Amino acid sequence: MAACTGFSSDHFKSICTFLILFSLSSYLGSTIKHCLADANVEVLCLDAEREGLLAFKESLTDPSGRLSSWVGQDCCKWNGVYCNNQSGHVTQLNLRNPYQLINGGVGDSTAYKGSCLGGKINPSLLHLKYLDTLDLSLNDFEGAEIPEYFGQLKNLRYLNLSFSSFSGEIPPQLGSLSSLQYLDLYADSFSSNSGSLALHAQNLNWLSGLSSLKLLNLGFVKLDHVGADWLQAVNMLPSLVELRLHYCQLQGIPLSLPFINFTSISVLDLSENSFNSAIPPWLFSLTSLTKLYLRWNFFTGHIPNEFANLKLLEVLDLSNNLDLGGQLPKLFGILRRLKSLDLSANNLNGEVHEFFDGFSGRPNNLEYLDLSSNSLEGELPKSLGNLKNLQYLRLSGNSFWGSIPSSIGNLSSLRKLDLSYNGMNGTIPESFGKLSELVEANLLQNSWEGILQESQFMNLKRLESFRLTTEPTKKFVFNVSYNWVPPFRLKSIQIENCQVGPSFPVWLQVQTELTSVILRNVGISDTIPGDWFSKLSSEITYLILSNNQIKGKLPRQMNSPNLRSIDLSSNHFEGTLPLWSTNADELFLQDNRFSGPLPENIGSLMPRLQRLYLSWNQLSGRIPSSVCNLEDLQILSIRSNKLSGEFPNCWYHSQMFWGIDISNNSLTGSIPSSFGSLRSLSVLLLSNNNLSGGIPCSLQNCTGLTSIDLGGNQLSGSLPLWISENLSSFFMLRLRSNLLSGDIPQRLCNLQNLHIIDLSHNNFSGAIPRCIGNLSALVYGNNSEVFQQLIWRVVKGRNPEYSNIIADVNSIDLSWNNLTGQIPDEIGNLSALHILNLSHNQLSGAIPQSLSSLASLSKLNLSFNNLAGKIPSLPNFNDPSIYEGNPLLCGAPLPTKCPGKHSPLH
Numbered sequence: 001m002a003a004c005t006g007f008s009s010d011h012f013k014s015i016c017t018f019l020i021l022f023s024l025s026s027y028l029g030s031t032i033k034h035c036l037a038d039a040n041v042e043v044l045c046l047d048a049e050r051e052g053l054l055a056f057k058e059s060l061t062d063p064s065g066r067l068s069s070w071v072g073q074d075c076c077k078w079n080g081v082y083c084n085n086q087s088g089h090v091t092q093l094n095l096r097n098p099y100q101l102i103n104g105g106v107g108d109s110t111a112y113k114g115s116c117l118g119g120k121i122n123p124s125l126l127h128l129k130y131l132d133t134l135d136l137s138l139n140d141f142e143g144a145e146i147p148e149y150f151g152q153l154k155n156l157r158y159l160n161l162s163f164s165s166f167s168g169e170i171p172p173q174l175g176s177l178s179s180l181q182y183l184d185l186y187a188d189s190f191s192s193n194s195g196s197l198a199l200h201a202q203n204l205n206w207l208s209g210l211s212s213l214k215l216l217n218l219g220f221v222k223l224d225h226v227g228a229d230w231l232q233a234v235n236m237l238p239s240l241v242e243l244r245l246h247y248c249q250l251q252g253i254p255l256s257l258p259f260i261n262f263t264s265i266s267v268l269d270l271s272e273n274s275f276n277s278a279i280p281p282w283l284f285s286l287t288s289l290t291k292l293y294l295r296w297n298f299f300t301g302h303i304p305n306e307f308a309n310l311k312l313l314e315v316l317d318l319s320n321n322l323d324l325g326g327q328l329p330k331l332f333g334i335l336r337r338l339k340s341l342d343l344s345a346n347n348l349n350g351e352v353h354e355f356f357d358g359f360s361g362r363p364n365n366l367e368y369l370d371l372s373s374n375s376l377e378g379e380l381p382k383s384l385g386n387l388k389n390l391q392y393l394r395l396s397g398n399s400f401w402g403s404i405p406s407s408i409g410n411l412s413s414l415r416k417l418d419l420s421y422n423g424m425n426g427t428i429p430e431s432f433g434k435l436s437e438l439v440e441a442n443l444l445q446n447s448w449e450g451i452l453q454e455s456q457f458m459n460l461k462r463l464e465s466f467r468l469t470t471e472p473t474k475k476f477v478f479n480v481s482y483n484w485v486p487p488f489r490l491k492s493i494q495i496e497n498c499q500v501g502p503s504f505p506v507w508l509q510v511q512t513e514l515t516s517v518i519l520r521n522v523g524i525s526d527t528i529p530g531d532w533f534s535k536l537s538s539e540i541t542y543l544i545l546s547n548n549q550i551k552g553k554l555p556r557q558m559n560s561p562n563l564r565s566i567d568l569s570s571n572h573f574e575g576t577l578p579l580w581s582t583n584a585d586e587l588f589l590q591d592n593r594f595s596g597p598l599p600e601n602i603g604s605l606m607p608r609l610q611r612l613y614l615s616w617n618q619l620s621g622r623i624p625s626s627v628c629n630l631e632d633l634q635i636l637s638i639r640s641n642k643l644s645g646e647f648p649n650c651w652y653h654s655q656m657f658w659g660i661d662i663s664n665n666s667l668t669g670s671i672p673s674s675f676g677s678l679r680s681l682s683v684l685l686l687s688n689n690n691l692s693g694g695i696p697c698s699l700q701n702c703t704g705l706t707s708i709d710l711g712g713n714q715l716s717g718s719l720p721l722w723i724s725e726n727l728s729s730f731f732m733l734r735l736r737s738n739l740l741s742g743d744i745p746q747r748l749c750n751l752q753n754l755h756i757i758d759l760s761h762n763n764f765s766g767a768i769p770r771c772i773g774n775l776s777a778l779v780y781g782n783n784s785e786v787f788q789q790l791i792w793r794v795v796k797g798r799n800p801e802y803s804n805i806i807a808d809v810n811s812i813d814l815s816w817n818n819l820t821g822q823i824p825d826e827i828g829n830l831s832a833l834h835i836l837n838l839s840h841n842q843l844s845g846a847i848p849q850s851l852s853s854l855a856s857l858s859k860l861n862l863s864f865n866n867l868a869g870k871i872p873s874l875p876n877f878n879d880p881s882i883y884e885g886n887p888l889l890c891g892a893p894l895p896t897k898c899p900g901k902h903s904p905l906h
Contacts, residue, residue, distance in 0.1 A: 043076075043084075043087065043088040044074050044088055045074055045075040045076045045081075045088050045089075045090060046089065048127050049075065049089065049127050049128055050073070050075040051124070051127065052124040052125060052126070052128060053075050053078070053081065053124075053127075054070065055122050055124035056121070056122045056124050056125055057070050058122070059119055059120040059121065059122040060117050060118065060119040060121075061117065061118040061119040062117055063113075063114050063115075064114050064115045066079065066080075066095075066098075067079065067080075075090065076088065076090070080093060080094045080095045081093060082133075087130070089130035090131060091130055091132050091133065092131070092132065092134075093125075093128070093131060093134050093135070094133065095117060095136055096135045096136070096137045096138055096139075096160070097112075097115055097116055097137070097138035097139050098115070099111070099112050099115040099116075099138065105190070106190045109190070113140065113191075116138075116139045116140040117136070117140075118139060118140050118141055118142055120144065121136075121141070121144070121147050123147070125149075125153070126149055126152055126153070129154075129155070130155055131155060131156060132155045132156060132157045132158065132179075133158040134156060134158070134159050134160070135159075135160040136161055137160045137161065137162045137164055137184070138162070138163045138164065138190075139163075139164045139165075140164065140165045140189065140190075140191045141164050141165050141166055142165055142191065143165060143166070143167040143168075144165075144167070145166065145168035145169070145171075146161060146168070146171055146185075146199075147171070148171040148173045149173075150173070150174060150177075151173025151174050151175070151176040151177060152173075152176070154176070154177065154178075154179070155179060156177050156179065157179050157181045157212075158180075158181065158182040159174075159177070159182065159183050159184070160182070160184040161184065162184045162185065162186035163186060163188065163189050163190060164189060165189040165191040166185070166187070166199050167187075167198055168200070169200060170185065170199060170200070170206075172205070173206075174206060175205075175206030175207065175208065175209035175210060177209070177210065178209055178210070178212065180210050180212060181212050181213060181214045181215070181239075182213075182215045183213060183215065183217070184215070184217040185199065185218055185221060186217050186218070186221075186244070187199035187218075187219065187220035187221045187222075188219065199220070199222070200222035200223070200224075200225070201218075201221060201222075201223055201226060203225075203226055203229065203233075204223070204226055204229070204230055204233035204234070205233060207233045207234065207236065207237060208233065210237065211237070211238070211239065212239055213239060213240055214239050214240060214241045214242065215240075215242040216234075216237070216240060216244070218244070218245055219244050219247060219248070219269070220246065220247050220248070221248055222248065222249050223245070223248040223249060223250055224249040224250070224251055226250070226251070227251055227252070228251070228252045230250055231253065231254050231257065235259075235260065236261060236262075237261070237262055238261050238264065239264065240262045240264065241265060241266050241267070242265070242266060242268075243262075243265055243267070243269070244267070244269040245269065245270055246269050246270075246272055246293070247271070247272040247273070248273060249273065249274075250270075250275070252275060252277070253270070253273075253277060253280055253297075254280065254282075255277065255278065255280045255281065255282075256280070256281065256282060257282045260282060260286070262286075263287070263288060264288055265286055265289065266288050266289060266290045266291070266312075267289075267290065267291040268286065268289060268291070268292050268293070269291075269293040270293065270297065271293045271294060271295040271297065271317065272295065272297070273296075273297050274296070274297060274298050275297045275298060275299065276297075276298045276300070277299065277300065278299065278300055278301040279294070279299050279301070279303075281306065284304070284306035284307065284309045284310065285309075286310070287309060287310060287311065287312070288312060289310050289312060290312050290313060290314045290315070290337075291313075291314060291315040292310070292315065292316050292317070293315070294317060294321070295317045295318065295319040296319075296321070297321055298321055298322060298323065299318070299321045299324050300321075300324065300325075301325070301326075302326035303318070303324065303329055303343075305329060305331050307329075307331055307332070307335070308331040311334075311335065311337070312337055313337060313338055314340070314365075315338075315339060315340040316338065316341050317340075317342040318342065318346070319342040319343060319346070320344065320345040320346075321345075322345065322347065323346070323347055324346040324348070325347035325348060326348065326349070326350075327348070327349065327350040327351075327354070328343070328348055328350070328352055328354065328355035329354075329355070330354045330355060330358035331358065332358060332359075333357075333358030333359040333360070333362060334358070336363060336364060336365065337365060338364070338365065339365050339366060339367045339368065340366075340367065341366060341368065341369050341370070342368070342370040343370065343371055343374070344370040344373050344374070345372070345373040345374075346374055347374065347375060348371070348374040348375065348376055349374070349375040349376065349377070350376065350378075351376070351378035352371070352376055352378065352381065353378070353381045353383070356383040356384050356386065356387075357383045359387060360383050364386070364387065364388075364389065365389055366387050366389060366390055367389055367390060367391045367392065367413075368390075368391065368392040369387065369390060369393055369394070371394065371395050372394045372395060372396040372397045372418065373396070373397040374398055375398065375399065376398040376400065377398065377399040377400065377401070378401070379401060379402035379403075379405075380402065380404065381405065382405050382406075382407045383407070384405055384407055384411075385408060385409070385410035385411065386407075386410075387411060388410055388411065388413070390411050390413065390414055391413050391414060391437075392414075392415060392416045393411070393414060393416070393418065394416070394418040395418065395419050396418045396420040396422065396442070397420075397421045397422075398421075398422050399422060399423055400419070400422040400423065400424060401422070401423040401426075402424065402425065403426025403427045403429065404419070404424070404426070404427075404429055404432065405429070406429040406430070406431045407431070408429065408431060408432065408435070409429070409431025409432070409433075411435065412436065412437065413437055414435050415439045415440070415462075416438075416439060416440040416442075417435070417438065417441050417443075418440075418442040419442065420442045420444035420445050420446070420467070421445045422445075422446055423446065424446035424447065425446070425447040425448070425449065425474075426448070426449065426450070427448070427450035427451075428450065428452060428456065430453075430455065432456050433456040433457060434459060435459075435460065436459045436460065436461065436462070437462055438460055438462060438463055439464050439465065440463075440464065440465040441463070441465065441466050441467065441468075442465070442467045443467060443468040443469075444467050444468065444469045445469055446469070446470060447470055447471045447474050448468065448470040448474060448476045448498075449470070449474050449475060449476055450477075451476075451477050451479045452476075452477070452478050452479065452480075453480065454479075454480045454484050457480075457486055458486075458487065459487070460487065460488055461487045461488055463488040463490065464488070464489075464491045464492065465491060465493075466492070466493050466494075466495075467493070467518075468494070468495055468496075468498065469496035469497055469498075470497050470498060472497045472521065474497070475499070476497075476498040477499040478495075478498060478499065480507055482503050482506060483506050484505070484506060485506060485507065485510055486507045489510075489511060489513045490511050490513065490514055491513055491514060491515050492514065493508075493511065493516070493518065493519070494516070494518035494519075495518070495520075496519075496520040496521055496522070497520070497521050497522075498522055499522065499523045500519065500522035500523060500524060501522060501524035501525055501526060502523060502524060502525045502526060503524070503526045504526040504527070504528050504529070504532075504550075509532055512536065513537050514536060514537055515539045515540050515541055515542075516540070516541055516542040517536070517540065517542060517543050517544060518542060518544040519548070520544055520545075520546050520547050520548075520567075521546070521548065522548060523548065523549075524545075524550055525548065525549035525550065525551065526551070527550070527551045528545075528550055528552060530552075530553075530555050533554070533555050533558055534555060534558065536560070538559070538560060538561070538562065539562050540562060541562050541563060541564045541565070542563075542564065542565045543560075543565070543568075544565065544566075544567040544568075545567070545568050545571065546567045546568060546569045546570050546571070546588065547569070547570045547571075548570070548571050549571060549572050550568075550572060551571075551572045551573070551574075552574070553574060553575035554568070554573055556576075556579055557578070557581070558578065558581070558582075559581050559582075560580065560581075560582050561581075561582065561583055562583070563580075563582040563583065563584050564583070564584055564586075565585060565586050566580075566584050566587045567586070567588035568592070569589060569590045569591050570590070570591040571591075571592050572593055573589070573593065573594060574593040574594065574595065575594065575595070575596075576594065576595065576596035576597075577589065577596070577599055577614075577619070579599055579601075580605065581605050581606075582605075582606055583606070583607070583608045584606055584608065584609060585608060585609065585611065586609070586610060586611040586613075587606065587609060587611070587612050589613065589614050589617070590614060590616050590637070591615070591616040591617075592616075592617055593617065593618060594617040595618040595619065595620065596620065597619070597620060597621030597624075598614070598619060598621065598622075598623060598624055598627075598638075599624070600626060601626055602626055602630075603624075603626030603627060603628070603629030603630050604626065604629070606630070607629070607631075608632055609630050609632065609633060610634045610635070610656070611633075611634055611635045612627075612630075612633065612636050612637065612638075613635070613637045614637065614638045614641065615637050615638060615640055615641070615661070615796075616639065616641075617640075617641050618641065618642060619638070619642060619643060620641070620642040620643065620644065621643065621644065622643070622644065622645035622646075623638070623643060623645070623647060623648055623662075624648070625648040627648065628648060628650035628651055628652070628653065629653075630654065631653050631655070632656060633654050633656070633657050634656050634657060634658055634659065635657075635658070635659040635794055635796075636657070636659070636660050636661070636662070637659070637660075637794055637795065638662050638665070639661045639662065639663045639664055639665075639795065640663070640665075641664075641665055642665065642666065643662070643665040643667060644665070644666045644668065645667065645668065646667065646669030646670075647662070647669065647672050647691075648672065649672035649673065649674050650672075650674060651672060651674040651675055651677055651678055652677045655679065655680065657680060657681060658678075658680045658682040658683065658704070659681075659682060659683045659790070659793065659794035660683065660684050660686070660794070661685040661794050661795055662685070663685050663686060663687040663689070663709065664688045664689075665689050666689060667686075667689040668689070668690045668691065668692070669691065670691065670692060670693035670694075670696070671686065671691055671693070671695065671696050671699075671710070671715075673696045674698070675698065675699060675702070676696065676699055676701040676702065677701070678702055679701065679702060679703070679704070680702075681699075681702040681705055682704050682707070682790055683706065683707045683790050683794045684699075684705065684707070684708050684709070684710075685707070685709045685791075685794065685795070686710050686713070687711040687712045687713070688712035688713075689713055690714060691710070691713040691714065691715060692713070692714045692716070693715065693716065694715065694720075695717065695719075695720055697720060697722065699722075700722035700723075700725075700727075703727065705729070706727075706729050706730060706731045706732070706753075706787050706790060707730075707731050707732040707787065707790065708730075708732065708733055708735075709734040710734070710735050710738065711758065712738075713737075713738055714738065714739055715735070715738040715739060715740060716738070716739040716740065716741070717740065717741070717742075718740065718742030718743075719735070719740060719744065719745060719748075719759070719764075721745055723748070723751075724748045724749075724750045725747060727751065728750075728751070728752065729753050730751045730753060731754065731755050731756065731777075731784060731787035732754075732755065732787070732805070732808075733751075733754065733756065733757055733758070733759075734756060734758040735758065735759050735762065736761050736762070736813070737760070737761040737762075738762050739762065739763060740759070740764065741762065741764060741765065742764065743764070743765065743767075744759065744766065744768065744769060744819075746769045746771055748769065749769055749771035749772060749774045749775060751775065752775070752776040752777060752782075753777050753782060753784075753787070754775055754777055754778070755778070755782075755809050755810050755811075756805075756808050756809060756810075756811055757811070757812045757814075758808065758811070758813040759813070759814050759817065760813045760814060760837065761815070761817075762816070762817055763817065763818060764817040764818065765817070765818040765819065765820065766819065766820065767819065767820060767821030767822075768819060768821065768823065768824055768827075768838075769824070770824040770825075771826070772812075772824055772826060772827055772830075773824065773827055773828070773829035774826075774829075775830065777810075777832070778810055778812070778830040779829055779830055780832060781810065781831070781832030784810075788806055788809070791806075809834070810832050810833055810834040810835070811836070811837075811859075812830075812835070812836050812837070812838075813835065813837040814838055815838060815839040815840050815841070816839070816840040816841075817841050818842060819841040819842065819843055820841070820842045820843065821843065821844065822843065822844060822846075822848075823838065823843055823845065823847065823848055823862075825848040825849075825850050826850075827850065827851070828848060828849075828850020828851055828852075828853050828854060830854065831853070831855065831856060832856055833854055833856060833857055834857060834859065835857075835858065835859040835860075836851075836854075836859070836860050836861070837859070837860075837861040838861070838862055838865065839861040839864050839865070839885075840863070840864045840865075841865050842865060842866055843862075843865040843866060844865070844866040844867065845867065845869075846867070846868060846869040846870075847862065847867055847869070847871055847889075848872075849872045851872065852872055852873060852874055857876070857877075858876075860874070860877045860882055862882060862883055862886070863882060863883060863884045863885045863886065864884070864885030864886070865885065865886050866886065866888065867883075867886040867889050868886070868888035868889060869888070869889065869890070869898075870889075870890055870891040870898045871883060871889055871890070871891045871892065871893075871894065878892070878893045879893065880894055
């Protein structure tokens with residue numbers, strides 16, 4: 001029975017329980033017979049059975065040599081082979097893979113595969129005529145079909161082929177095994193190609209021959225062609241104690257049965273079959289049920305009161321039915337044996353007072369309660385404290401409000417508490433400190449107020465995870481003395497928008513076993529002791545101390561191979577950037593006071609970096625070429641520093657690189673042509689540097705470009721035609737304050753997603769294209785949120801910088817150029833246009849009357865051109881400065897009156 005160790009799921013517990021009982025009965029029987037026999041006679045296995053086993057072995061693959069003991073004359077001494085002590089007949093063949101699962105998974109898939117038996121199952125097994133147990137579970141037969149001749153092993157009482165990658169039709173010949181008590185064909189597996197394998201059955205009529213069957217597991221077997229007859233087939237098994245039909249793609253569930261024959265059933269698992277019906281009433285006649293799993297079946301309607309009939313019920317899982325609604329009934333308090341109740345991810349609504357009151361005045365054994373992800377509301381009642389055996393309480397994802405009731409202190413066995421994602425806007429009671437068994441407390445995403453004191457932590461000796469966040473507008477204070485040392489050592493802490501500072505208290509300094517640290521906006525303005533970072537566990541994965549005012553320097557070096565996310569942004573850290581060697585995916589150090597150069601070897605220090613944010617510091621020097629070695633890099637944001645020199649031209653290997661922001665520095669030279677190798681490039685922000693030369697034509701290879709801001713440089717040349725030919729998803733084109741010249745190409749009108757056009761402060765000439773009225777995004781106001789989010793993810797940080805960009809959504813700015821000709825009348829088609837600036841050009845002719853139809857227009861500037869004639873009626877634009885510098889314009893709001901109708905100006 002060594003193979004049973006290490007499993008925790010109900011499925012494996014069932015296997016182990018049955019095997020132990022079955023083996024014990026076989027052992028006792030054979031031992032009694034052996035004691036009555038001549039003790040001096042040694043019974044060896046039979047030659048025919050030994051030869052059958054050797055032929056069976058020959059057909060198998062055995063990479064780890066599990067069958068290496070299968071040598072010599074006495075097969076009864078071979079690993080996995082068990083014989084009758086009197087007759088020498090092989091009775092049991094237990095070849096279950098002994099590989100130890102880790103949390104229900106294989107962990108090292110290569111090691112698991114190496115421990116599996118595989119190959120073909122030789123018919124020589126038929127030589128084992130007295131075989132009553134066959135276990136080939138947890139192996140990998142790579143899609144082989146279950147042999148039909150298994151149906152000839154007439155003495156089989158136990159057959160386990162679970163987790164072994166069989167496929168094809170279940171042979172109906174198995175129905176000949178009239179002595180079979182245990183049949184486990186669970187068809188999921190840990191094989192790398194398990195997704196392509198499918199064990200299925202056209203019907204279940206063959207089950208009628210298994211009159212002795214006590215356990216049937218067909219989980220993951222495709223039964224979609226069986227129809228609703230599956231229930232009638234199961235109903236013919238009077239001895240059945242456990243039935244598992246998890247994820248069988250059953251098509252419907254009958255709401256009634258003419259008679260019920262399988263009333264002995266104790267465990268029923270019908271989960272993940274998508275029945276889309278009400279819960280069938282016949283279930284409530286199965287009064288022997290102890291465990292009932294009905295999750296992910298899309299049951300509808302209310303929870304029937306008839307559940308109260310199931311007096312022996314210990315486990316009930318109705319989770320993830322989504323449309324199971326109504327209020328929580330009081331009936332569950334009647335089920336005194338109930339230990340686990342999962343009603344999560346449904347549409348249950350209303351308050352929960354009646355539900356918890358149902359447990360008042362009577363003993364209960366409830367240990368696990370999950371009401372998360374529903375629409376429950378109201379205050380948590382005092383009667384919650386009646387569940388004195390509760391170990392796990394999950395109420396997250398509802399609309400509960402108010403304070404935690406003081407009666408929570410009665411839950412002396414509570415290990416995990418989850419109240420996250422609610423509207424809790426009250427306090428945490430003093431009695432919280434009585435939860436001496438508490439391991440995890442998740443109080444995230446609420447609106448807590450009040451104070452937490454030392455007394456509320458003093459007895460929490462087992463606490464390993466503490467997570468609490470409130471709204472920035474709320475006041476929640478950790479009122480503990482600076483030198484207080486807590487009785488717990490946390491593995492995970494998350495506190496946001498609370499007052500923990502201004503000091504970095506000792507109770508945080510002594511937490512040296514942390515694997516995740518999130519202390520965001522907690523008012524710490526102290527200097528963190530340098531050795532605190534070095535004392536952190538080498539297993540740490542998250543280090544987030546953002547939005548505080550923490551001062552001082554970071555340790556120069558730290559070796560944390562498991563660190564995935566570092567966010568120290570928006571603090572007052574100073575000094576040079578740390579040389580931390582990690583496998584971090586993201587590094588947020590923006591909005592601090594770091595100075596000096598970027599580390600030359602940053603590419604080797606953090607080889608797996610995907611997102612690097614260093615904006616709003618005082619960094620200087622060049623961008624090192626080793627940045628190009630970050631093959632997984634997606635975002636590089638170093639806005640508003642003092643970087644100089646040329647941008648390295650080595651971007652040939654970063655296939656996922658999509659966001660660059662190096663704005664507001666002093667970079668020189670040209671835009672790297674190797675940017676054209678970044679096929680995923682979407683956002684390119686290089687404004688306010690000293691870049692020169694033209695816009696490289698290689699960028700036309702970046703067909704995913706959505707936003708370009710090259711403003712405030714010294715770029716020259718014309719607007720490339722490829723911008724309008726290759727970049728259909730363009731959202732923002734900002735080229736202001738450069739030395740660009742030439743015509744505005746007509747093809748620019750092809751950019752149907754263009755929301756921001758800023759070509760101001762250049763030397764563009766010629767006419768404004770008349771097709772400008774065809775820009776769909778400015779005609780219909782297409783949703784631009786996706787493009788805005790891309791820019792936000794790259795800029796990441798101070799809101800004004802981002803807000804300045806977003807304020808220009810749906811705008812055209814062509815000011816300060818040398819444009820001539822008339823303002824196109826078609827510009828009046830741009831119904832979604834918010835901003836139009838055509839000032840400081842040489843435009844002539846009349847202001848088109850069509851501008852009056854632009855109801856969304858909020859800013860207009862036509863000043864300093866050569867416009868002439870009467871100003872059309874534009875009620876929202878009565879500021880004379882909008883039209884000044886056009887001496888031939890007349891009419892309100894200018895003081896110049898228009899001449900009579902016979903005047904040439906009219």
